[in-house]
Amino acid sequence: MNRGRGGSRGGGGGGGGGRHYYSPRGRPQRSPGQWVVRHEAGAGAHLDDASSGSGSSEVGSRNPETASVGGVTKKFDMLLSDNPNGPNSDSHDSCNVSPSDGNLKVVQNVPGTEPKPSNVPSTGPCYDNDFPSLSPYSESEPNVRINMINHSRDQGIENQSPSCIISTPPQTVGCQFSQEVRSGKTASEETSGKNKLNSPDSQHDGDSFDICKDRVGSVVALKTPLHLKNKALRNEKRLMQGDNIQIFGPGMILLKGYLSLKDQVKLVKSCRDLGRGPGGFYQPGYCDGAKLHLKMMCLGKNWDPETSSYGDKRPIDQAKPPPIPNEFQRLVKEAIQECHRYLESDKGANARNILPPMSPNICIINFYTRTGKLGLHQDKDESPESLWKGLPVVSFSLGDTAEFLFGDNGDVDKAHKVELKSGDVLIFGGKSRHIFHGVSKILAETAPAVLLEETRLKPGRLNLTFREH
Numbered sequence: 094m095n096r097g098r099g100g101s102r103g104g105g106g107g108g109g110g111g112r113h114y115y116s117p118r119g120r121p122q123r124s125p126g127q128w129v130v131r132h133e134a135g136a137g138a139h140l141d142d143a144s145s146g147s148g149s150s151e152v153g154s155r156n157p158e159t160a161s162v163g164g165v166t167k168k169f170d171m172l173l174s175d176n177p178n179g180p181n182s183d184s185h186d187s188c189n190v191s192p193s194d195g196n197l198k199v200v201q202n203v204p205g206t207e208p209k210p211s212n213v214p215s216t217g218p219c220y221d222n223d224f225p226s227l228s229p230y231s232e233s234e235p236n237v238r239i240n241m242i243n244h245s246r247d248q249g250i251e252n253q254s255p256s257c258i259i260s261t262p263p264q265t266v267g268c269q270f271s272q273e274v275r276s277g278k279t280a281s282e283e284t285s286g287k288n289k290l291n292s293p294d295s296q297h298d299g300d301s302f303d304i305c306k307d308r309v310g311s312v313v314a315l316k317t318p319l320h321l322k323n324k325a326l327r328n329e330k331r332l333m334q335g336d337n338i339q340i341f342g343p344g345m346i347l348l349k350g351y352l353s354l355k356d357q358v359k360l361v362k363s364c365r366d367l368g369r370g371p372g373g374f375y376q377p378g379y380c381d382g383a384k385l386h387l388k389m390m391c392l393g394k395n396w397d398p399e400t401s402s403y404g405d406k407r408p409i410d411q412a413k414p415p416p417i418p419n420e421f422q423r424l425v426k427e428a429i430q431e432c433h434r435y436l437e438s439d440k441g442a443n444a445r446n447i448l449p450p451m452s453p454n455i456c457i458i459n460f461y462t463r464t465g466k467l468g469l470h471q472d473k474d475e476s477p478e479s480l481w482k483g484l485p486v487v488s489f490s491l492g493d494t495a496e497f498l499f500g501d502n503g504d505v506d507k508a509h510k511v512e513l514k515s516g517d518v519l520i521f522g523g524k525s526r527h528i529f530h531g532v533s534k535i536l537a538e539t540a541p542a543v544l545l546e547e548t549r550l551k552p553g554r555l556n557l558t559f560r561e562h
């Protein structure tokens with residue numbers, strides 16, 4: 094799973110490892126309302142064979158850009174690649190697709206994008222004056238900033254709490270991110286006396302980021318009549334049919350509205366509880382000053398954006414990721430079985446070849462605020478065997494709708510776009526295991542009302558991706 098930098102998870106522009114994380118600013122301009130037609134291909138036509146396709150040719154190098162050019166400078170280039178020339182510039186002119194009949198069709202125009210600022214700061218090492226409060230990545234999370242520490246990980250930093258050391262000397266050899274509030278007082282509180290907890294995006298005091306609003310002191314106004322709410326929450330087992338199953342390519346399947354509202358509520362509540370405990374939500378980033386445009390936590394194993402690799406503990410605080418709850422495992426298993434049933438019903442296809450079964454031992458949970466994004470990347474930090482077998486990534490969407498991009502290379506201009514709504518389950522395995530994918534936008538106020546009433550989920554989107562290492 095390369096989600097950090099350079100096209101792997103966290104991807105190009107994401108700052109290094111796998112994911113590419115979009116900058117909130119600096120997108121190239123496109124005239125609003127312009128229709129853009131990029132692809133109209135049969136299902137799978139855009140997806141090459143995972144073992145030989147263009148999308149997979151870089152597999153094995155988690156951070157192709159970093160690897161090829163090396164070092165922080167290049168990582169920063171990628172981070173700043175929201176500029177029109179960057180490989181991950183989110184120019185947003187990919188097409189929207191309606192793949193309900195198995196073909197990808199352009200159905201909607203693409204909104205205009207914001208202009209690029211002229212004063213994007215230059216890259217540099219982790220010195221004081223590169224504090225992210227000055228950086229374009231600070232975005233809507235002003236309460237979180239990079240904390241400098243005068244040790245590198247290799248120098249035993251693991252045993253230290255990532256305390257806030259503001260005046261790190263230039264000879265700093267490493268840096269690490271942490272949540273300011275972990276140190277009790279935020280750096281800016283120390284200087285300005287401002288209480289960051291007033292921020293809507295603020296961290297829970299002394300705790301991890303809370304994805305739900307607090308109930309304390311407030312009476313919850315129920316807007317949905319109780320009988321309708323109960324009906325919505327009834328845990329009926331829906332029969333997935335052709336119109337709510339969409340095939341984007343071999344092994345890439347979208348189960349529309351698969352998760353019942355009751356399951357969605359349970360998932361959000363569980364994630365909230367897990368997210369406030371040890372190993373809970375934090376804002377990941379890179380030691381070169383960039384932050385990811387989301388909050389994250391891991392279950393089973395920790396995924397470290399800095400190294401684009403999995404480990405048993407999280408480097409920032411040595412927290413061990415909580416295990417994946419059985420209920421989550423069950424839902425994943427059932428979703429894969431649902432796909433198999435569907436594939437088998439279609440000309441007796443060998444469903445398990447197209448979409449190999451998988452038992453997840455990793456779950457990465459992302460919470461995107463309404464400005465959250467995730468650049469095009471491949472998930473390829475799992476074991477070579479898992480990748481070789483095409484063991485699928487199973488993704489649950491909860492809360493606000495996301496504009497999800499995918500394609501067979503890291504070119505945003507050529508990516509397809511599909512909306513992922515609350516309750517949707519997207520699976521990509523088999524020959525589609527190495528697709529490039531990302532989130533270009535969160536659509537405000539699109540979460541189901543009942544889900545919000547039941548969970549008080551904050552504005553934004555929760556995404557769980559399950560994988561087998």
Ligand SMILES: O=C(O)CCC(=O)C(=O)O
Nearest residue numbers: 096102457472532556558
């Ligand atoms: O939020 C999503 O839908 C995608 C998340 C993702 O690609 C990842 O976490 O690697």
Ligand SMILES: [Fe+2]
Nearest residue numbers: 096102471472
């Ligand atoms: Fe991913």
